[in-house]
Amino acid sequence: MEAASIPAGPPASQRIKQLIGTYGLTAVLLLLPVIFAINDLSEQGNLVRLGENLVAGLSNGAIWALVAIGYTLVYGIVELINFAHGEIFMIGSFISASLIGTLGLTVDSSFIPVFFGLLVALVVAMIGSGTLNVLIERVAYRPLRNAPKLAPLITAVGMSFILQNVGLLWKGGNQQGVPDLLDAQKTLVTVFGVTIEHADLLSIVVTVPLLIVMTTFINRSRLGKAMRATAQDPEAARLQGINVDTTISLTFLLGGMLAGAAGLIYAMYQTTIWFFQGFTGGLIAFTAAVMGGIGNLRGAVLGGLIIGCIQQMSDNRLGSEWTPAIVFSYLVLIMVFKPSGLLGEQTRDAG
Amino acid sequence: MGVAACGDEDEPATGGGNSGDQTAEGKSLTVFSSLPLQGASRVQTEALVNGAKLALEQAGGKAGAHTIKYESLDDSTAQAGSWTPEAESANALKAAQDESTAVYIGAFNSGASKVSIPILSEAGVPQISPANTYVGLTTNDPGSEPGEPDKYYPTGDRTYTRIVPKDTIQAAALVTLMKQDGCTKVAMTNDKEVYGAGLARVIELSAKEQGLTLTSNDAIDKNASNYRSLAQKAKAAGADCFIYSGITANNAVQQFKDFAAALGSDAGLYGPDGVAETGFVSEKDGGIPASLNKQVKVTVATLSPDQYPPEGQEFFKQFTEKYGVSNPDPYAIYGYEAMKLALDAIERSGDGSKEKIKEALFATKDRSSVLGTYSIDENGDTTLTDYGAYGVENGELKFDQTIKAQAQG
Numbered sequence: 001m002e003a004a005s006i007p008a009g010p011p012a013s014q015r016i017k018q019l020i021g022t023y024g025l026t027a028v029l030l031l032l033p034v035i036f037a038i039n040d041l042s043e044q045g046n047l048v049r050l051g052e053n054l055v056a057g058l059s060n061g062a063i064w065a066l067v068a069i070g071y072t073l074v075y076g077i078v079e080l081i082n083f084a085h086g087e088i089f090m091i092g093s094f095i096s097a098s099l100i101g102t103l104g105l106t107v108d109s110s111f112i113p114v115f116f117g118l119l120v121a122l123v124v125a126m127i128g129s130g131t132l133n134v135l136i137e138r139v140a141y142r143p144l145r146n147a148p149k150l151a152p153l154i155t156a157v158g159m160s161f162i163l164q165n166v167g168l169l170w171k172g173g174n175q176q177g178v179p180d181l182l183d184a185q186k187t188l189v190t191v192f193g194v195t196i197e198h199a200d201l202l203s204i205v206v207t208v209p210l211l212i213v214m215t216t217f218i219n220r221s222r223l224g225k226a227m228r229a230t231a232q233d234p235e236a237a238r239l240q241g242i243n244v245d246t247t248i249s250l251t252f253l254l255g256g257m258l259a260g261a262a263g264l265i266y267a268m269y270q271t272t273i274w275f276f277q278g279f280t281g282g283l284i285a286f287t288a289a290v291m292g293g294i295g296n297l298r299g300a301v302l303g304g305l306i307i308g309c310i311q312q313m314s315d316n317r318l319g320s321e322w323t324p325a326i327v328f329s330y331l332v333l334i335m336v337f338k339p340s341g342l343l344g345e346q347t348r349d350a351g
Numbered sequence: 352m353g354v355a356a357c358g359d360e361d362e363p364a365t366g367g368g369n370s371g372d373q374t375a376e377g378k379s380l381t382v383f384s385s386l387p388l389q390g391a392s393r394v395q396t397e398a399l400v401n402g403a404k405l406a407l408e409q410a411g412g413k414a415g416a417h418t419i420k421y422e423s424l425d426d427s428t429a430q431a432g433s434w435t436p437e438a439e440s441a442n443a444l445k446a447a448q449d450e451s452t453a454v455y456i457g458a459f460n461s462g463a464s465k466v467s468i469p470i471l472s473e474a475g476v477p478q479i480s481p482a483n484t485y486v487g488l489t490t491n492d493p494g495s496e497p498g499e500p501d502k503y504y505p506t507g508d509r510t511y512t513r514i515v516p517k518d519t520i521q522a523a524a525l526v527t528l529m530k531q532d533g534c535t536k537v538a539m540t541n542d543k544e545v546y547g548a549g550l551a552r553v554i555e556l557s558a559k560e561q562g563l564t565l566t567s568n569d570a571i572d573k574n575a576s577n578y579r580s581l582a583q584k585a586k587a588a589g590a591d592c593f594i595y596s597g598i599t600a601n602n603a604v605q606q607f608k609d610f611a612a613a614l615g616s617d618a619g620l621y622g623p624d625g626v627a628e629t630g631f632v633s634e635k636d637g638g639i640p641a642s643l644n645k646q647v648k649v650t651v652a653t654l655s656p657d658q659y660p661p662e663g664q665e666f667f668k669q670f671t672e673k674y675g676v677s678n679p680d681p682y683a684i685y686g687y688e689a690m691k692l693a694l695d696a697i698e699r700s701g702d703g704s705k706e707k708i709k710e711a712l713f714a715t716k717d718r719s720s721v722l723g724t725y726s727i728d729e730n731g732d733t734t735l736t737d738y739g740a741y742g743v744e745n746g747e748l749k750f751d752q753t754i755k756a757q758a759q760g
Contacts, residue, residue, distance in 0.1 A: 173432030185612030
């Protein structure tokens with residue numbers, strides 16, 4: 001028999017590389033949950049603890065997802081990391097908290113005023129944050145659209161600090177309490193031993209419809225198509241009669257509105273707000289956007305939810321001092337296996 | 352109430368001349384204080400400053416033959432909402448370089464004193480802290496870190512004293528209080544700062560000695576949005592009480608909310624003097640919700656006015672008259688006593704030199720004061736040991752009982 005007639009398979013090292021390439025990412029994502037699941041089953045005989053970690057993680061992650069969409073929308077269309085976006089989220093919280101105070105809502109208020117009060121707060125926070133984001137784009141980013149990329153980037157950092165100081169002057173340097181109108185940590189229902197709290201429901205009830213509306217708007221509406229066209233090729237979009245400036249403004253408006261909504265949920269969920277929440281929250285949301293694949297809406301949501309779950313599992317089992325390190329280790333590993341992020345798409349920069 | 356600001360100066364009531372000038376009557380000397388005048392501790396530090404001003408005013412701006420000027424410095428920033436190493440070190444350098452400096456009152460936070468002690472020690476400036484409790488600043492007792500306290504005194508010359516009992520006493524008091532309240536398993540968090548982490552270590556030791564089970568001692572991330580997972584972990588471990596070892600500015604309120612929600616309305620929630628302040632107990636000032644008031648207890652080395660000797664009770668009357676506050680903050684009396692001790696040491700020093708003032712400070716024995724009779728030992732610690740346990744009522748600290756805890760081990 002001639003050796004040449006035997007089809008030679010790839011060497012073992014290459015096969016291992018292929019396996020890692022194919023399943024490595026999945027293994028990385030499932031590493032902690034699987035370890036903890038085995039641990040829980042062997043020690044407690046059930047998965048209640050892991051279930052509670054995941055529920056808390058998903059509701060926390062939903063807030064990060066709303067903020068992350070703002071980052072990814074803006075990056076997708078103008079390829080700018082809008083570092084001020086976290087502070088827009090903080091301003092959304094401050095607007096909500098101030099309005100709740102103005103409307104006189106307290107923990108003793110009955111359901112109807114609380115419901116309509118929060119609805120008003122949601123609308124005002126969304127409009128306020130959206131408008132602020134549009135103004136920032138008009139004043140600080142648009143004049144630099146054709147400047148070297150570092151110029152708008154550093155301007156965004158500058159806007160971030162300016163807004164942070166606005167927050168500092170507005171509410172002071174300490175955390176401020178917000179009335180716990182929804183009994184945020186009261187158990188709503190217990191499913192298979194896993195408690196679901198009011199705050200978890202709030203987070204999902206506000207986030208999911210907003211995400212559906214947002215994705216439908218971008219996929220189906222005329223303006224959404226204009227946004228996608230502008231994201232793909234601004235010059236070609238302009239030649240097709242799309243008003244690129246208006247489309248970009250609209251993108252900032254939508255991103256800001258989502259950040260405003262996230263601000264309200266955050267205020268109700270944590271019942272504490274402070275001027276620095278935009279910096280830390282923005283960093284987490286930006287990480288979520290990158291992890292999911294910046295420029296991709298579904299990726300931002302996925303990234304937000306994953307980070308929420310990692311944070312909760314780490315806080316609960318490894319110690320909160322390790323959480324930032326664990327989150328960023330995950331990010332690094334995901335980037336190693338998939339540099340464009342979990343659902344990453346090609347951007348104009350990436351080619 | 353007078354509000355002290357950065358660089359606020361109280362001019363001497365009498366005398367004059369340039370800083371450090373020798374006059375026929377004595378020298379013109381300056382007492383500096385360095386406290387966080389912004390952020391969650393603002394109310395306490397304002398009370399400290401006002402207490403110090405009252406003491407100086409009552410002394411007519413004099414200490415023996417010397418004329419005293421008081422300058423209140425701020426070691427916090429609005430951005431941080433608490434003390435910063437940069438601000439504390441700048442204040443210490445200012446005092447160290449000023450020839451007229453007689454005494455440095457401060458710092459409020461143990462971490463800040465860790466920064467200022469070496470600078471002041473090198474310059475030979477006597478220091479009196481009205482609030483520090485961290486063990487390692489003065490001793491190598493259990494709870495301190497390797498190399499402490501010697502590494503803070505590069506010349507080997509001790510210059511630092513304090514008039515509040517150290518954390519060995521506070522930890523014992525907290526554990527005594529928790530046991531007394533029926534806690535069996537306690538979840539603990541600390542803020543990773545010098546004070547918070549140090550006190551947590553001493554609480555661990557004290558709990559072990561007194562037979563109280565600690566289910567955890569988690570170092571928290573002060574920037575975390577919430578601590579629900581930690582609280583759930585505590586619940587799963589069967590904790591029936593929670594104690595936080597740290598300061599208000601490091602997200603204390605969120606922790607108490609989350610642990611209260613997880614452990615239930617019967618759980619006791621405890622904090623040390625780092626949270627014994629309006630920014631923590633008053634809901635309208637960003638503190639814990641009123642619904643938690645009945646669950647929270649804190650310890651602070653201040654007793655109820657009626658528990659003090661007659662001099663102490665008289666102080667509270669005078670303070671109320673002067674500043675128009677019906678319920679003076681617990682720290683007011685420490686500001687007052689820190690200044691009184693400083694003036695007394697300056698007077699006893701004779702020539703008003705830093706070296707002699709320092710010697711006089713460490714020679715303080717059986718001093719009859721508003722806090723009671725105490726001495727300063729060779730480490731710079733007070734011999735006072737009583738801690739007050741406070742509850743919270745209508746957003747204000749309300750004295751509950753005196754705990755005569757003795758340091759263990």
